[in-house]
């Protein structure tokens with residue numbers, strides 16, 4: 001029998017934003033994907049499937065993807081932005097930011113709802129390619145694109161390459177010329193706005209690696225060079241101001257500055273750029289403290305921001321594109337864990353209950369990396385115990401291995417219980433690692449009655465397979481070619497070992 005904890009008598013104070021729950025067993029629906037619910041006995045379900053059964057069949061930790069929810073979010077975004085921009089007299093396009101979570105099934109699903117796909121590496125390009133997404137709806141970002149990435153993009157015929165530095169301009173031009181094509185390019189501009197949640201900072205200097213600075217004149221300079229190249233089809237300007245943004249005020253400044261630059265490019269270079277991309281970063285609700293705008297509200301505000309910026313500069317309306325990542329993938333996945341151990345710890349200002357689960361910073365690094373807050377619920381049963389503020393931690397050899405910093409769970413949570421953490425669809429699987437040689441969890445997709453992997457879980461055999469031991473040879477002669485090289489990049493075809 002598990003040793004029962006005595007219960008916390010003098011709890012350490014919760015953070016001010018965390019409300020004491022009326023019912024610690026109840027779900028806060030706005031934090032969960034639309035097909036998640038609880039049974040009367042307190043078991044978490046997704047589309048009617050009990051998580052206790054999922055854990056038994058598929059193991060834990062487990063990422064669980066609500067397919068209908070993901071498709072809805074993609075469709076809602078496309079509809080909201082198309083309608084809001086149609087209302088001001090132009091067109092809006094949406095590109096799903098693949099870096100938030102990409103696999104072929106997800107690429108296929110969001111493309112099916114009318115989104116393009118944003119990629120920033122050869123690997124992401126190859127997933128979109130394998131998913132058979134229309135290349136004209138695919139974009140390539142990146143501040144350090146390799147020759148292979150540029151070649152792959154051009155050979156596949158992708159819709160846009162977002163240029164990020166001066167030296168990329170002649171490189172992409174030369175690659176296009178060698179293929180007898182004109183490369184469709186946008187220019188990434190740093191507009192001196194950095195947005196995060198409720199705050200944004202407008203700065204003159206931009207001490208970061210992306211884009212070309214508007215303020216320094218580099219952006220206009222780059223526009224001139226692009227305009228001068230016969231091998232480049234200059235289709236627009238791009239700005240991405242940050243992530244987990246809740247308000248439109250940062251976009252307001254960014255859009256105004258981008259549209260001013262577009263007007264100057266028309267004036268001085270005679271090029272009427274057809275498109276402006278305002279990037280992604282639309283915030284989602286991770287906890288009760290987050291209050292993002294709905295996508296209809298955000299779309300309406302951004303459309304009016306673009307309309308007034310165009311009016312102020314006397315410009316025509318461009319087509320406008322957006323790159324939502326977390327707003328699409330984030331809320332559609334929750335992570336299911338099994339509790340292995342609990343511990344009451346004296347913090348100096350009271351006691352805290354630590355709940356250790358079978359995953360951790362290897363499957364969700366955002367808490368450690370960005371100080372992100374998450375929520376969670378006891379997922380296998382109801383409890384009549386008092387709520388206690390707990391800290392959900394992982395199994396890694398690191399004290400920063402925290403998944404949920406502060407949340408109320410029933411005081412009797414114990415070994416063998418299941419804990420579910422919502423809103424882990426974005427930047428959790430995609431940033432996951434094998435730290436401590438932990439196999440990464442798979443992603444189980446649930447679509448009504450249907451269940452299946454979209455990313456299979458790793459095994460210890462996978463991890464051991466990377467470890468070749470050291471058996472040196474004089475030259476490449478001994479290195480075996482892999483069986484199938486179909487999907488390997490050209491530079492990988494020769495040197496990959498098995």
Ligand SMILES: *Cc1c(COP(=O)(O)O)cnc(C)c1O
Pocket residue numbers: 097099100118141240242243244279280281282323324325326327426
């Ligand atoms: C990260 C990123 C996005 C997506 O950000 P989200 O916060 O996931 O919406 C979009 N565009 C660019 C250029 C990015 O770097």
